[in-house]
Every structure is written in structure tokens, then in C-alpha cells.
Amino acid sequence: xxxxxxxxxxxxxxxxxxxxxxxxxxxxxxxxxxxxxxxxxxxxxxxxxxxxxxxxxxxxxxxxxxxxxxxxxxxxxxxxxxxxxxxxxxxxxxxxxxxxxxxxxxxxxxxxxxxxxxxxxxxxxxxxxxxxxxxxxxxxxxxxxxxxxxxxxxxxxxxxxxxxxxxxxxxxxxxxxxxxxxxxxxxxxxxxxxxxxxxxxxxxxxxxxxxxxxxxxxxxxxxxxxxxxxxxxxxxxxxxxxxxxxxxxxxxxxxxxxxxxxxxxxxxxxxxxxxxxxxxxxxxxxxxxxxxxxxxxxxxxxxxxxxxxxxxxxxxxxxxxxxxxxxxxxxxxxxxxxxxxxxxxxxxxxxxxxxxxxxxxxxxxxxxxxxxxxxxxxxxxxxxxxxxxxxxxxxxxxxxxxxxxxxxxxxxxxxxxxxxxxxxxxxxxxxxxxxxxxxxxxxxxxxxxxxxxxxxxxxxxxxxxxxxxxxxxxxxxxxxxxxxxxxxxxxxxxxxxxxxxxxxxxxxxxxxxxxxxxxxxxxxxxxxxxxxxxxxxxxxxxxxxxxxxxxxxxxxxxxxxxxxxxxxxxxxxxxxxxxxxxxxxxxxxxxxxxxxxxxxxxxxxxxxxxxxxxxxxxxxxxxxxxxxxxxxxxxxxxxxxxxxxxxxxxxxxxxxxxxxxxxxxxxxxxxxxxxxxxxxxxxxxxxxxxxxxxxxxxxxxxxxxxxxxx
Amino acid sequence: xxxxxxxxxxxxxxxxxxxxxxxxxxxxxxxxxxxxxxxxxxxxxxxxxxxxxxxxxxxxxxxxxxxxxxxxxxxxxxxxxxxxxxxxxxxxxxxxxxxxxxxxxxxxxxxxxxxxxxxxxxxxxxxxxxxxxxxxxxxxxxxxxxxxxxxxxxxxxxxxxxxxxxxxxxxxxxxxxxxxxxxxxxxxxxxxxxxxxxxxxxxxxxxxx
Numbered sequence: 016x017x018x019x020x021x022x023x024x025x026x027x028x029x030x031x032x033x034x035x036x037x038x039x040x041x042x043x044x045x046x047x048x049x050x051x052x053x054x055x056x057x058x059x060x061x062x063x064x065x066x067x068x069x070x071x072x073x074x075x076x077x078x079x080x081x082x083x084x085x086x087x088x089x090x091x092x093x094x095x096x097x098x099x100x101x102x103x104x105x106x107x108x109x110x111x112x113x114x115x116x117x118x119x120x121x122x123x124x125x126x127x128x129x130x131x132x133x134x135x136x137x138x139x140x141x142x143x144x145x146x147x148x149x150x151x152x153x154x155x156x157x158x159x160x161x162x163x164x165x166x167x168x169x170x171x172x173x174x175x176x177x178x179x180x181x182x183x184x185x186x187x188x189x190x191x192x193x194x195x196x197x198x199x200x201x202x203x204x205x206x207x208x209x210x211x212x213x214x215x216x217x218x219x220x221x222x223x224x225x226x227x228x229x230x231x232x233x234x235x236x237x238x239x240x241x242x243x244x245x246x247x248x249x250x251x252x253x254x255x256x257x258x259x260x261x262x263x264x265x266x267x268x269x270x271x272x273x274x275x276x277x278x279x280x281x282x283x284x285x286x287x288x289x290x291x292x293x294x295x296x297x298x299x300x301x302x303x304x305x306x307x308x309x310x311x312x313x314x315x316x317x318x319x320x321x322x323x324x325x326x327x328x329x330x331x332x333x334x335x336x337x338x339x340x341x342x343x344x345x346x347x348x349x350x351x352x353x354x355x356x357x358x359x360x361x362x363x364x365x366x367x368x369x370x371x372x373x374x375x376x377x378x379x380x381x382x383x384x385x386x387x388x389x390x391x392x393x394x395x396x397x398x399x400x401x402x403x404x405x406x407x408x409x410x411x412x413x414x415x416x417x418x419x420x421x422x423x424x425x426x427x428x429x430x431x432x433x434x435x436x437x438x439x440x441x442x443x444x445x446x447x448x449x450x451x452x453x454x455x456x457x458x459x460x461x462x463x464x465x466x467x468x469x470x471x472x473x474x475x476x477x478x479x480x481x482x483x484x485x486x487x488x489x490x491x492x493x494x495x496x497x498x499x500x501x502x503x504x505x506x507x508x509x510x511x512x513x514x515x516x517x518x519x520x521x522x523x524x525x526x527x528x529x530x531x532x533x534x535x536x537x538x539x540x541x542x543x544x545x546x547x548x549x550x551x552x553x554x555x556x557x558x559x560x561x562x563x564x565x566x567x568x569x570x571x572x573x574x575x576x577x578x579x580x581x582x583x584x585x586x587x588x589x590x591x592x593x594x595x596x597x598x599x600x601x602x603x604x605x606x607x608x609x610x611x612x613x614x615x616x617x618x619x620x621x622x623x624x625x626x627x628x629x630x631x632x633x634x635x636x637x638x639x640x641x642x643x644x645x646x647x648x649x650x651x652x653x654x655x656x657x658x659x660x661x662x663x664x665x666x667x668x669x670x671x672x673x674x675x676x677x678x679x680x681x682x683x684x685x686x687x688x689x690x691x692x693x694x695x696x697x698x699x700x701x702x703x704x705x706x707x708x709x710x711x712x713x714x715x716x717x718x719x720x721x722x723x724x725x
Numbered sequence: 726x727x728x729x730x731x732x733x734x735x736x737x738x739x740x741x742x743x744x745x746x747x748x749x750x751x752x753x754x755x756x757x758x759x760x761x762x763x764x765x766x767x768x769x770x771x772x773x774x775x776x777x778x779x780x781x782x783x784x785x786x787x788x789x790x791x792x793x794x795x796x797x798x799x800x801x802x803x804x805x806x807x808x809x810x811x812x813x814x815x816x817x818x819x820x821x822x823x824x825x826x827x828x829x830x831x832x833x834x835x836x837x838x839x840x841x842x843x844x845x846x847x848x849x850x851x852x853x854x855x856x857x858x859x860x861x862x863x864x865x866x867x868x869x870x871x872x873x874x875x876x877x878x879x880x881x882x883x884x885x886x887x888x889x890x891x892x893x894x895x896x897x898x899x900x901x902x903x904x905x906x907x908x909x910x911x912x913x914x915x916x917x918x919x920x921x922x923x924x925x926x927x928x929x930x931x932x933x934x
Contacts, residue, residue, distance in 0.1 A: 296861055296862050302863060310799035310806040413801065416834075417818070638861055638862045719863040721864060
């Protein structure tokens, strides 16, 4: 024990002395961790450090050495807390820890958290605690506390204490055993299915010290040396030779987002690490490269002159207005005048942020509305259903166009309220028809035979709205290339195969109809919304879905109920069905925790007839980025559920305009599940109300109100 | 026991990033800014009153190697908004830049009054300027700069001798120097004004030069 501690301390001292002379360069502006380790945790080569990365950073790290292949996705959930999801392939892993004879490649999914307890002070180091592999198989199970001190602006040293895997090199009797003998031994059995929390193993068993030093030579180059407390007991000798606990590494920051590292590990292996780290809060395009909006036109410079003598209720004005709004990507659905107020109802077909859509509409109105109109009311609609009304003074728009605090000043006299009744549709609005052709990509992760498979092809989609609120829509997919149908893992599930027959659907056919539905959207009353959908609801189910949502304009809380009666579709995903039918539905509560953190609780009956609840926690950003995690526990036992024990996953939504800089409402949404089984499975119906209406309501409009003037 | 190549994990990694980011083309898009087109398309003229000949300027953004003619499309009080063919607009109040659109890190709005006063009395001390921007998460953010104006001789621009004024501004996160060239009637004829850290400076001259 003593020897090991001395070893790491001596290493730290040597590097401190050696590096001191060159540390007089410009200090780094940021007190964030300088990089990620091979597990995707803020740290050095293999060991963690006590710092965190910049708030909200999302990093993808790939690392490989000696048969240890790790891919991780790390999100800095808050300034102090980060979470990592990891997919690893461990070659020649000793599958039974006590037996030297059984080796296999292990395909492992694991989840880690890292929390910074203390910030660095003048003399006090930063302190962090971390848990590795908290709901996986336990192959990477290990906990740590680590302290890091910035010695010079470019030199940091860390010293930590590890348990589990991180207490295996030079381990000694657990110092926590002063709190009880139960800390002395670490339970090893994780249960047959993995995927469960095993807090009774945390911080148990032998502990060991680890230490590390990093030197940020310049803005791009970083040198690292560490003493690792991971002895690789189950890999040593077969996957690679563990000769020493010392690791050395060089990291190169290739550009703002990418860093690469070359490491020399455990006296025998050369390894590489690649990290791509982006921050949802910062796009290359800033707030977007939207084309300039039409300037405000005050009445004393010609605003409203074009409509002089036109009757607002008449068709001619609506045509003029419709054309100008259309140029801004807005669909005019209705127009009316009451006294000096002009009211329009619009559908935003272009902008990701509704406040921008209302700003563009308001600009158009200053140009076209007759000069005697003093107030504009803009009704925002979704699927023909009115959601919110925004009314503002025309004089404010004219006066504030170039004011440094225009958003706040305009908002003072702007009213945003619920709106339940639609305006009479303009004459040529219905029937409305649109269609398009786009590429699609359908990936599948984590099949041990082939961790990544995908199909790609063309999607033809169409949408038909005969009258207000009725929407018929469908998609046809034509696969062009792909290998999803190569999967051949028959379901072993003891539950009804509500999701686990996915591979049969992949083999079902190259031309499929993933969705073909008719929907009706309506406002039952104030603050409430309704939806009924009938048809081929999703790739695997058809039937009827009905939903009711209560969502007041400025409420943090929203409540909803959804009831579905569905029948399983045939594998060819055309018009035939299988025998399995089920009633499924949920009561949902949505709560805005503030600062962009959102919670959702769904309680109800799932596709396999199991009863339970899903808790979803997510962080959302004003630009549409969303990262979250969910877990579902139902009355299906861990054994019946199978691998993973219960359903869980990670949600990721990326707004396309963040990438392209062009106005676009497309959001790329992915759910990453370690395993998809039959327990806790939900129906995927389109057009769910909460996501449909909330972006048009006051709380979201206010959160991005500065974009009104964009 | 199956040999695992680096291929599978790396392909996975790249694919995930590719998937998440839509397509590689858009990733590269930010590096090559399309140069501002020099072709004028018809813009709505209902913003410009009367029979005055349409005012044109030539603007340049050195950091983007952009160079475009713009034409006056609207007046609001003393503010004039000019638009370029590819939907970039710039707004000036008596020659002082007060807004841009279509450039990305746009100046959402700025106050010109203190600068205009300082141009009449250069060297009379520090004054403040307030400029509004939007962040990547669509929040308003402001730069509050302390500025000093000084007369800096005369330059010959476009065959005319113009008085040169330099406005040095310092803010917490930025430091910039604007240059104004005034004619004999004290009107700003040409200028080089800072937009934002990302966009850099915007130069403007009369188009008929």
C-alpha cells in the first residue's frame, strides 16, 4: 500500500519540478477540465480528475488499446454533474472472475456519473466523486474520489482514492470500514440480467490510490502522466500484459471541438483516443443565418399605403397579406378586423422558434395593414388548432425597431393569451395538400454480431387537410441500401413480443408504410387540447389513439391522458395485421423545473399489458437541443424482462438549424436504448399534443422573445 | 472468441456523429462562407418614399471577403435600412450602424445617439454605447462599451478629401475601433464599423463612387 502511494506521489513530484520552468505562458481562460479520459470522463489517460467540463458540453469519445474498445457519450448535465453512456468491446475478457480459463469478447454498455463536490480554492484542491458502471453489468464497476490542484496555470496534479476496479492495483483494506465491516468486502453478483442499480457494492472492498499530472504545454498540446489503480485483473495476460501501473500520454487539440491522444499504457500497449466535443449552447452560426426580415414600415413612411381603400374582410386584402406572409414562410389561415385591431391566424412553416414567426408576421402587418389599425393580434396555430394569441401595439413596433432594449419594451404592452376559437379560414385555404421526397436513415445499435446496422432509402410523404383540424398524413419508405435485415437474433422474450421481433420487421420488405393516419385536432375548452388519430400509427402498430391535454399558458405543470387500442402490424408493414391486440395508455404529468430542466412522469399500461411508470428527466436549451434520460419500471420482473432488467434509455434531440444556420423546424431526435425488450414498451404515435402546442405558448415565447426582432 | 477490428467501433462513432449532426456537408458549411452576391434582385420598394433616386451603398465585410451593393428599402425615423441581393440587411442612423441581419452574429440593435454627439465634439471624453445581440440559445445579450472619439486628420477616399474620425471602444468582452469619414457638411459618407466578434468590421461607401 505504502509503496504504491509513494510511487504515484514521486511521479507527481518529478513532473512538477520538470514542468515548472515552462509554465510562464499565457494562462488558459477556462477553469474547466482539460480533457476526457479513455472512459469519456473528465480526466487524463485512464484516471479521472476533479474538474468538470464546460456546462452543457456534449462529448463523443472513442478509445482503444490492448483489446479495450470504448465509445462514450458524455453530457455535462449541470456545472458540477456529468453523465457518461458507454459502449465497450472488451476482447478476451475473463468472464468468470475466479476462473482463468473462460475468456470471451464482452459487449458491454455502462453508465457513469461524475460530480464535482468542491471548487478549487487558493490552497484547497477541487474535489470530485464518481461512480462507474452504475446500471450495467459491473464489468467497469468502480468508484472514486479525486482531488485536483492547479499548481501553475498550465500544470495540474490529481490524487485519488478508488474502489472496485479502481481499487485493484495496490489495494488495501477499505478505510471506510471504520464505518462498519460491511465496507470490507465488495459483493460481486450483479444478478443474471445486469442493468440494475447495485448501491450495496459501491465504495466497498479494497481501496487504492491513483495519481496523475497533466501539463498544458500550449493551447493545443497537453502531456499527461498517471499512476493507474486499475490492475486489469480480468484482462491481464490474455487481452494485454499489465506490466506497470504507469501511463503516459500526449493529447493534441486539433480544433475547437476535436482532440486526439496517443497513450503508452501499462508498460506494454500503445493506445489512441479521439474526442469530439460540442456545446449545444454554441453554434458555429451563432443565432442563425436567417435571411433579413422585411423592415418595419411606419405609417409616416408608407406603412399601410398599399391597402388604402381595401376592405380587410375582402378577398383582395387576404391575397395580398397571404403572399407577403408566404414569402416569410408563414401560412395565412384567417384574417379579421374588430375596430382598430387586425387579427390574423398563421401557421408557422419555417421557423424553429415561434417568437420569430410572430415577429416576421408583425413586420409584414406594419407594411400592409390599413393605416387606421392600431393593434395587431397574431394567432399561432398547430394542425389547424388555434393555440395562442399575441397582441401588440403597432406604434410600439414602429418606435422600437432599432431600440437597444426593444424586446423588453415591446413585451410590456404585448398580451399573450390562450386562444380557443379559430378565425374563419381564408377562402382558398382548404383543402390543403403537400408532399415531398426525402432521404431517411434507420440505424440499429448494439447487436453483438454487428454493433451498428442501418438502412437508408427514400421516403415519400404526403399531408392532406380537407377542413380545419383534420389531417391525413402518410409515409412510404423505399429501402435502397442497408443491412438491418442481416440481424438474426430470435426473441427469447417470455412476454408478448411487442418490440423484440424488430428483426422480423427489418426483414419484412423493402417497401413499407411506416405511417398512414387520419387525425383530428381540436380545442375542447380553455387551456385544453384534444387529438384523435386512426390508422397505421407506427411501424409495428395500427389502431386508434385519443389524447387530452391540459396545458395553461404560463403553467409549469401540464397534465395529459392518452388511450390507445392497437393491433400489431404484420412484418411487411403494409396493410395486414397480426393477432396481437392490446389496450395501452397513460396519464402523464409534465413539469418545468426551471433553468431548462424538465420532468415527465407517465403512469399506465404498456404494450405488453404490463402496468407501471416512466420517469423522464431532460435538459432543454432555448434553441431546441434536448438531452435526457428515462427509465420505466413495470410489474414485469427483471427475469421476465431479460437483459437489462428494465427499460431505460437516453433521449437526444438536435435542431437542424443549429447545424446548418438556416431557418428550419426539423429536429433530429434519437432514443438510444442499451437494449430494447418487451417490458415497458410504449406506442410511438405522431402528433402528441404536449410537444405540438407548448412551443407556441407564452412560457416558450417569452424564453426566446429576443428572436421576435430577428 | 472473435477478433474485433477497430473498424466496427470507429464506424459506429463516426456514424453516430454523422447521424447526430445531420450530414457532413453542413459541418463543412461553416468554413466556407459564400461570398455576398453582387447581383441586385428586385426588392420591394414600398418602403422608400417619393421620387428620391434610390440610395445605394457598397458594403464590404473583410473577414468574410464579402463585397456587395445594397439599396435603400425602408426608412423609420432617422434609420435607413439597406438590403443586399442575398437577404443581408444593414441599417444606419445618419451613417452610424445600428443593425444588421443575415450575417449570423448580427447586431440586433444599437444606439447611435452618443456617437453622433461625439462626432460633433470629438475628444470630449468617454461615452457609452449599447449594442444588442442574440446568443446561440436565442437569449438577448448586450455589449456595453465605453468609447472615445478623436479627430484623426483627413483621408482621400473616392477622390474626395474627407475628415477622419476614430472611435475607440472597450467592452468587457470586446475591443474595437470604428472609423468614420465625414464630408464638409459633417455627414458620414464612408465608415468602417464593428458588427460583432464573429463578423468583424463592416465597411461602407457610397455606391456611385
